[in-house]
Amino acid sequence: MKTVNKNAIAGESLSPYKGSPILDIITEKQLRTCVHCGLCLSFCPTYKATGLEMDSPRGRIYQIRGLASGEISADDPDLRKHLDLCLGCRACETACPSGVPYGSLLEAARAQLEPNSKTERAIRKVTLGFLFMRPWAMHSAGFGLRLYQKGGVQKAVHATKLLNVLPGKLDEKEKMLPDAQGGIRKQKFDEIIPAKGATKARVAFLTGCIQDELFRGTNADTINVLTRNGCQVLMPKNQACCGALHSHTGDIEHARELARRNIMAFEQTGADFYIVNASGCGSAMKDYAHLLHSDAAYAERAKKFVAKVRDLSEILVEVGFVPPKGRLKARVTYQDACHMRHGQKIFEQPRKLIKQIPGVEFVEMKESDWCCGSAGIYNVVQPEMANEVLGWKTANIRQTNADIVVASNPGCAIQISYGLREDGQKAEVLHLAELLERAYKAGE
Ligand code: SF4
Ligand code: SF4
Known part of the structure; x- marks a missing residue:
């Protein structure tokens, strides 16, 4: 690896990270939290695949510190290779007893790197x-x-x-392309959709960008499930993309701009909660306070915004879930999307909801919290590693003998559906909202 220790050249005796642009995104304390214990290594898919320390969380943190101190240059090809191969799944964060915010470190490091090619x-x-x-x-x-x-x-x-x-x-x-739901023209949603029965909460819904174009049926099911559970649903005008892909690829300025637009749009609704049905978007929105911490005009507003963000499964449990009356005779397993399990630490709520559907036999999948290889656009830019990781996932799904795999993120649904098709498996992949709405309709 190329080394350029600027502080050493300048005879700097203070922190080796002083003046690093990385500190515009994360704090020095966050950069120093890792104690090299290695407890995260066995949870890292890329370390499992390559066996290389530099493809492990600990190895990558070492490289990120090198980048921050100037000991490793931003155009070092080895640094690039090992950081690009990271799925950003954040399984290492859940495993880490020291609370290392690995996802933030990775985003801050990626923000320093230029694109690989023209x-x-x-x-x-x-x-x-x-x-x-x-x-x-x-x-x-x-x-x-x-x-x-x-x-x-x-x-x-x-x-x-x-x-x-x-x-x-x-x-x-x-x-790998998903089959867009519905027809050529999109189904329109009203700006205010009343709760069925007494209103327990007023919620503003993020329709998402890709979700809105390709998964309108899932969005419609989400709205129906919310209204069946006493939520009045509001559609914020001028809502924007959540900025997750921007953050993950290090495009922090665009991510911040999108965060500001969403804060403005959702604030205007006056809703009690802001609901998201895609785990990547939910995780990104819950990170707005961190993203805008240095923005004097938005730092406090971002904190208030984050306090209202809920995943669909969270709000249903919070308002008091009304179980469907219809029976679904199916064996169901659940894939923990990385940004649900590791980004938002949501684990129990979706399982709790699925288990309340009459007739459903819930079966836990081995390594349900391991990444499926989708990881934003990872499956496109790192197809070999993505396919290896997907192969582990489809093998674990096969073992469950499930009829339905529930995955609450469009990227995971696309990737797992593709993997099952290629593997000749017949299991259906559904979003949690689709499964619940199917059960409600079965009871009508
Ligand atoms: S984010 Fe995932 S792939 Fe990257 S280091 Fe952590 S566990 Fe490994
Ligand atoms: S990230 Fe956490 S678990 Fe992994 S080596 Fe560092 S301190 Fe240990």
Whole structure:
């Protein structure tokens, strides 16, 4: 690894991290928390796969400290390789007895790194800097994809076998695309949707960006489940992408801008709670106070915002869940999305809800809290490691003999569905809201 110890060159005797731009995002105390005990190593998927210390949480923290002190240069190819291979699953955070905020360290380090190539820079600019920043652009892209899938274009393309001959393994990549729910045009939601029966809470709902374009059916089920449980649902105008992908790739400035937009949009609703049904978005929104800690105008507002954010499973337990009356005769297992289990520490609530569905036999999956390999866009940029990790997951699902796998994150649902298809398994993958709504409808 290249070494450039700027503080040593300057004869600096103070902290080796003094002046590092990393300290704009995390504190020096957070950077120093790791005591190298190694208790996290056996929970790290990439360490399991490669056996290399530098692909373990402890090894990566060592490298991040080197980057912060200037001992390791930001363009060091080894540093890049080991940080890029990290799933960002944060399993190490849950395992760590010292409370190392690994996810924040990783995001702060990634913010210091330039894109690997001109192509990556261009892709980031188009997606993170443009598409995810402008709702109209995301709506247009979503419409284009639905037109491709539902308007007969996809069938025609498959008939020509064009994807098999074009470079870039497009046929393989297309297999990973989810089937957009609904028709070409999106189902519209009212701005205020009343609770069924007495109102227990007024909640503002994040429809999400990808979720809103591809999983409108899941959003509709979420709204129905909320109203059945006494929640009046409000749709914040001008809500934005949560900024999770931006944070994970180190694009902190865009992540902060999106956080400010959402704080403004959700505050205007006057709701009691802000509800999210995608774990990656929920985790990102619960991190807004950390993200905006140095923004004088938003730091306090961000803290108040975070105190109101709830995952769907959390709010249902909190308001007093009304179990469905319908029976679902199915063996059901649950995949803990990383940003649910490790990012938000939500574990019991979804299981508690599933177990209350009449007829359901709940079966726990081995390593249910291990990443499925989706990890944002990881399965696209690191397909080999993503497939290895996915292979462990599908093997564990097979062992459960489940009819239904519940995964409360669109990325996990897409990845696991793809893995099951490739593995020839028949289990259905559902969001928690879809499972609950199916049970409610069965009782009507
Ligand atoms: S985030 Fe996941 S892949 Fe990365 S070091 Fe931690 S456990 Fe390993
Ligand atoms: S991250 Fe935590 S568990 Fe892992 S080596 Fe450091 S202190 Fe130990």
